[in-house]
Amino acid sequence: MTWAWRVLLWAGGAAGLWWLKGTLGLFVVNLLLVYVVVAVGLNVLMGFTGQISAGHAGFLAVGAYVAALVGQHAPGLGVGWALLAAGTVSAVLGVVIGLPALRLAGFYIAMATLAFGVVVSEAILQLDAWTGGADGMYVLAPTWFGVSLETDEQKFWLVLAVAVLTVVTASNLARSKVGRALTALRESGVAAECVGISTPFYRTLAFVVSAFYTGMAGALFAYVVSYISPDAFSIELSIDFVAMVILGGMGSIGGSILGAALLTVLDQYLAAFQDFRALIFGLAVVVCMIALPNGLQGLFRAAGARLRG
Amino acid sequence: MLALRDVTVGYGKTPVLRDVSLRVDSGRIVALLGANGAGKTTVMRTVMGLLKPWSGDVRLGARDIGGLRTARVVRLGIGLVPEGREVFAHLTVAENLRMGAYTRRDAAEVAQDRERVFRLFPVLGERLGQRAGTLSGGEQQMLAIGRALMARPRLLLLDEPSLGLAPLLVREIFQVLRQIHREGTTVLLVEQNAHMALQVADYAYLLETGRVVRHGAPAELLEDPAVKRAYLGG
């Protein structure tokens, strides 16, 4: 991609956010950016290594509760440290899930992560002394060098910064040696091993990176919505994340951004019609997988190739 | 009976056979010889409808069967003993034979054919309840042939029946093949073991990189210096 294209894409993204702010409000824009971080993080796992996680809401919950607890027990701590803590705790759990997942293939990983997501929700319920159980907990605003980020606009700049950082690091990762190793793993684990790529190391790494991003996103989520409870992190949310990645196109970071944006906006318009919302999400996944296995990104790429002749 | 005319076919975009023509007349044993990768198995797969010819036609009698679904081809009376035997390892010997007769409803005659298979391969009769996966390689080959015979095919295709078998077993299998032929079945035989094949065949085709390069009676091919050099180790 040329520099001109890239500038154009970023500018288009900025214009899109501006427009969304006008129509749906800054809160939705913030939420959208949080989901962009999750989708990009999940894509590191799904797109690069072909391991599906049906439990990323679990990592999101872990990050959210870590941020809330940090805010409660260490209110002076800067937002950078809080994000790091949320990402790290989540990444550690990523290792815990990723290591046994090494011995598993395909859908077993989906089942294991699905179970992980549910166990996290249940654990939050059981640890009610800290988490407030089903009552949930309020999240104090994060602080940036002593300044409390209270308003949606302040939070917007925080979330935007993290989202941009996520996208940039993930694209660099994709182009790096690590990214190529991960892609080789998706094509064929055994064959990749034959050319000296250590399967266990990279597969675990993908889990850790993905969990780290999602944990950070969880902290941001907590700040944006400012009240969290276990039922916010359901299996359905995990599957929505999968839908974002699929719709955008597995393995494409631009696609994940698009998928997250599209489904978040759709969600707002269909909020009053829960069943139609679910129906459209589900149909989007089904139709996309049948007709567009490379997602919207693949469609655009094909259209672009045709335009250029 | 079976005739391929100018058949071109392959996988993906790569052709494996180019303009292959061959005939198998009723009551004959025809051998198809060639090195690994010459396209012998592709001929079999095309006849069976597992591959659709890109051009040219495949005829059974007057009927064009090119690209017909495999299940239809089987019902028209062609049976294939595939390379590598492909017996159903988790099914018993009896169940494998039952699968062979899948297309047939004439229970009494099926029972007769079962007896015939036991006559040809007595060892199968002793192993009826055993899972096919537990049989030896030679017994599996016998089961694969027996299974194909259960459909009572008019034309039997055999893909490398001697592959991986001890010489003594190979002779036994070829004897049975002659017997099957004598009892009225036309045979198209793919073999790398050219010596054995030319001993039983009435006619033979030689494939090289997807083309028919020689054909004729076994006696002629045995004299052909190119054939001698390449396939008969002389």
Add this chain to the structure above:
Amino acid sequence: MFWQLVVSGLATGCIYALVALGLTLIYKATEHVNFAQGEMAMVGAFLGYTLYTDLHLPVSMAVAGAVVLSGVVGLVIQFVVIRPAADQPHFNVFIITMGLSIVLRSLAGLVWSHDEFPFPGLFPVRPVTFGPVVVTPLNLGTIAVAVGIMAGLFAFFRYTRHGVAMRAVCERPEAAQLMGVEVRRVFAAVWVLSAAVSGLAGALIAPVLNLSTHMGAVVIPAFAAAILGGWGSFPGAIAGGMALGVIENLAGGYLAGQIKNMVPFLVVLGVLVVRPQGFLGEKEIRKV
């Protein structure tokens, strides 16, 4: 107390086993993992409910109708959703069935709403005493029906021409084709059979759980059961289902109430960490 928990656990376990059998059927034949199996059971139960309340059929007829209509639903799904994706990697088909589960749940919500409905049982719930054990005919009947269906399936696969052909297709689709089997038709038939079995499971569990669109969650314990017994093994699915039902019930009876809901997930995590091939499964060999 103990035996009572075991018997009612077995009844639930039989239902898990039926759904797990449905999963295994599809997996063995096509290597596809159907995440929407629970939703198929749920839709089946709702269809039975509609036959019972709107067409005023007797309960037994309504349940039988649910089984048949579920089979039709399975056929439609196979045709519309699975067949067009048949050439894609199994991973993609798995994701498709995830989408399908959302579609089925929301469609059911649109048609029948997300409320809970009392579902008529095939058998009375008034308890009967057998020595020290007090059981309900509902539990015993569920076990009897499930075991009957399993025996029927066993006989079908063992003794009938189509059953043997299905096993052959599971093992070597191409060789089965060479026997004259229409493999695509068998794949469709497998979905019909699997959906019908799941529909029966839905109609059997609905009187216990109350009928609602959330019933599709039964796919989770079914997966847990199949994984516990050994993924891809029919006896494993049955044994795993029954074991899971009993474990769950005992955990609910002797430990804190909440633990019961966690059992399937803990079993999945535990089995996958300790013995991924399950207890009756064969070790999976990964190919290039």
